[in-house]
Amino acid sequence: xxxxxxxxxxxxxxxxxxxxxxxxxxxxxxxxxxxxxxxxxxxxxxxxxxxxxxxxxxxxxxxxxxxxxxxxxxxxxxxxxxxxxxxxxxxxxxxxxxxxxxxxxxxxxxxxxxxxxxxxxxxxxxxxxxxxxxxxx
Numbered sequence: 001x002x003x004x005x006x007x008x009x010x011x012x013x014x015x016x017x018x019x020x021x022x023x024x025x026x027x028x029x030x031x032x033x034x035x036x037x038x039x040x041x042x043x044x045x046x047x048x049x050x051x052x053x054x055x056x057x058x059x060x061x062x063x064x065x066x067x068x069x070x071x072x073x074x075x076x077x078x079x080x081x082x083x084x085x086x087x088x089x090x091x092x093x094x095x096x097x098x099x100x101x102x103x104x105x106x107x108x109x110x111x112x113x114x115x116x117x118x119x120x121x122x123x124x125x126x127x128x129x130x131x132x133x134x135x136x137x
Contacts, residue, residue: 014041014042014120015039016039016041017036018036020032020036044074045072050069102134103133104131105131105134106129106130107130107131110123110125110126110128112124112125
């Protein structure tokens with residue numbers, strides 16, 4: 001089972017592969033030139049030296065992006081490979097969630113919290129929910 005607080009903090013991009021352009025040492029390990037390195041993006045943001053209690057869902061930690069080190073949270077990539085539509089996706093997501101939360105009630109129909117990776121985390125039984133319109137006053 002996955003900690004539900006942890007699952008809210010994982011990015012949708014499970015990882016990325018890069019090739020070492022020269023011999024390098026990292027954390028006491030030698031990485032030879034031309035080796036492929038798989039970077040697990042979700043673990044980058046779990047460093048408690050960057051963010052206290054990283055497994056807790058706390059969107060306020062991103063309110064001042066200048067206070068965070070570069071590449072510590074990369075749901076849309078970063079640097080030259082950043083998604084060109086990330087700002088549009090962010091606004092679109094906020095508006096959609098606003099309407100889904102304020103105009104509908106939600107009921108989870110499955111109590112199974114297990115998950116599998118394929119390659120990202122996926123609820124084992126899917127996510128069956130019942131969504132009903134709220135009565136607006």
